[in-house]
Amino acid sequence: MKAKISTHKNQxxxxxxxxxxxxxIEHLGRAVYEGIYEPGHxxxxxxxxxxxxxxVITELNVPLVRYPGGNFVSGFKWEDSIGPREERPKRLxxxxxxxxxxxVGLxxxxxxxxxxxxxxxxxxxxxTRGIDAARNLLEYCNHPGGTYWSDLRKENGDEAPFNIxxxxxxxxxxxxxxxxxxxxDEYGRLAEETAKVMKLVDDSIEVVVCGSSSSKMPTFGEWEYTVLDHSYESVDFLSLHLYWENFENDLxxxxxxxxxxxxxxxxxxAICDSVKAKKGSDKQINLSFDEWNVWYHSKDADAKRExxxxxxxxxxxxxxxxxALLVGCGLITLLNNAxxxxxxxxxxxxxxIAPIMTVKDGEVWKQPTFYPFMQASxxxxxxxxxxxxxxxxxDSVEFKDVPYLESTVIHNEENNEVVIFAVNRSEDSSLTINTVLEGFENLSIIEATELADYDPKLTTQEKHxxxxxxxxxRIEVDGITVSGQLKPLSWNMIRLAY
Known part of the structure; x- marks a missing residue:
């Protein structure tokens, strides 16, 4: 099979x-305790x-971590997580x-x-809480000092603000x-008032308002429109959540x-822009895809847990x-919608549901999804x-006209690089790619790597x-053209200097 990618430096x-x-990182399972935190290790x-x-986390070059939830946050009293450890309450x-x-607290x-x-x-x-707890937490974290909450932060060991x-x-x-x-309506009004008050405390922050929990929710679309209709001018991002499953084993x-x-x-x-048009606003709401991954392997075991x-x-x-291949496709999709x-x-x-796993008192190891995320980041x-x-x-059961080649092209001007990420979805055919990069001169290969030649069900659990x-x-450069073969079922990165 053959595929062509074409772009221009100025596009x-x-x-x-x-x-x-x-x-x-959520206070869920072993993410915190026995994950990032294990005294005595x-x-x-x-x-x-x-x-x-x-x-290992540093290898991923993660610039931002959402915390402390997730579902956990909706019952969380943040004041439980400050002060002397021995005085902090245990909670259901x-x-x-x-x-x-x-x-482990704030x-x-x-x-x-x-x-x-x-x-x-x-x-x-x-x-379970609202405006007052939110603004107090923000004051505790970000205000320099001279108030009850900011001075309490100092008493608890951090003189400088966290500046979140x-x-x-x-x-x-x-x-x-x-x-x-x-x-x-209930949430939209609460989000509007909470964002308003939080920005009175610190007008340098950006806030993310909740979108639908998935696109399959019965209120999807209507939820986004109503929430933004209430809160549009006070918020900066709308969230999206998506998890993938393969219970049907249909690759x-x-x-x-x-x-x-x-x-x-x-x-x-499109919904964001519809609300923008209705309000005649100059402001654009951008998106925070703040939960996404594969999640289904553990569900049977979790259902049996006491x-x-x-x-x-x-x-x-x-x-x-x-x-790992689907996570690679997800990364490419996010980038193409940057x-x-x-x-x-x-x-x-x-x-x-993580790229990094730990053994209590033992080793840390990388899951297959670690590799595409590490290279993309x-x-x-x-x-x-x-x-x-x-x-x-x-065509698949759910989708029509799915390209075998999923790809994105990145221009890193600071490093004088062009980077191509690509996935070949075909199970049995290589893809011969022909990539034309107009506007670039003196292209040369820095590196070309692949994650390929593995059984789709292979894990790294037993053999890390x-x-x-x-x-x-198999990648070659001729002038502004990059060509070569991508193996069946492969994640690929091509880095080029110019």
Missing amino acids: TVSKIDPRIYGSF PTANEQGFRQDVID ELAWKSIETNE HEFMEWSRESNTEVNMAVNLG KTWCLGNEMDGPWQIGAKTA PNYLAKSVEMDRFIKDVA PWDIAPPLLEDIYNFED DRVKIACLAQLVNV NFGRGKVLSAMNEGPTY DAMELKKND
Whole structure:
């Protein structure tokens, strides 16, 4: 099969916001306890955080981590997480039916974020709480001093403000599973007033208002429009959430599911712009895809788990090669929509539907999904170019005219690089690609790598080095044309200097 990609140096979709490579840590399962935090582990630092985990997270170059939830936040009293550890209460955590010890709290997580070289995307509780708790938390985190809450922060060990700039106004407030779920009118009014008050405390912050929990919710579309109709001028981003499943074991259809993500983004952007037009506003609402990933492998095991343990092993999906390919398609989709998607959070980072897994008292290891995310985050910086993708397509059970080649082209002016990410969805045919990069001169290959030649069901659980990125020596450059072969079922990165 043959495919062609063509673009020009001046054809720009958008500059990439680095926050598109964000992730997510929730007080859920072993994400925090036995994940990032394990006092007594051979690599644990003075705060109890595992240095081996921090080192692997640093490889991913994650600029932003959403915290502390997720469903957890809708029942969370943030004041439980500050002050002396020995005085913090243990609580029934209703979202995941666990015991929350509050051993890792706000100050500890901020210290972890500094050591991990990432910013925090803080969520506030708009389920069981509201405006007052949100503005108090913001004052505690960001105000320099001289007030009750900011001075309490200093007493608790942090003289300087945390200076958190990105805030989520609750989580999945349309979902009946959510503690304190609301109608669109109820939530829209609360979000408007909460955002207004928070920006009175600190007008430098940006806030994310909840969109639908998925595009399959019965109120999808109507929810977005109503919430934004209430809150448009006070908020900055609208959230999207999407999880993929492959219970049918239909690989062609599974790998096509990034098409659903693209459609979701474009539909929600259109709703945002409809509200903008109605209000005659000059402001553009951008999108925060702050939960996305594969999630289905662990659901049967989770359904059998007894409640009220501390840090039970929940949502511990063991990913395989086909999951890595779909995550790669998702990354490409987010990048190709970088004009509207400015924040995205792979859910989650450690142990819970995560690219990184830990063993208690033992090792840290990488899942297959680690590799495409690592390459995209480290090398997908700069501007996305508008590229025409011509090639063969197929129909699956859910989707029509799915291209075998999923690709994006990135121009990194700072490094004088062009980077191509591509997935070949075909199970049995190589793709011969011909990429024309007009406007560039003296192109040469820095590196060409592939994740390929693996059984779709292969995991790295038993043999942690069972999967690796390999050199692709079939890529050639001739003038402004880059050509070569992409193997069947492969994730590919081509880096070019100019």
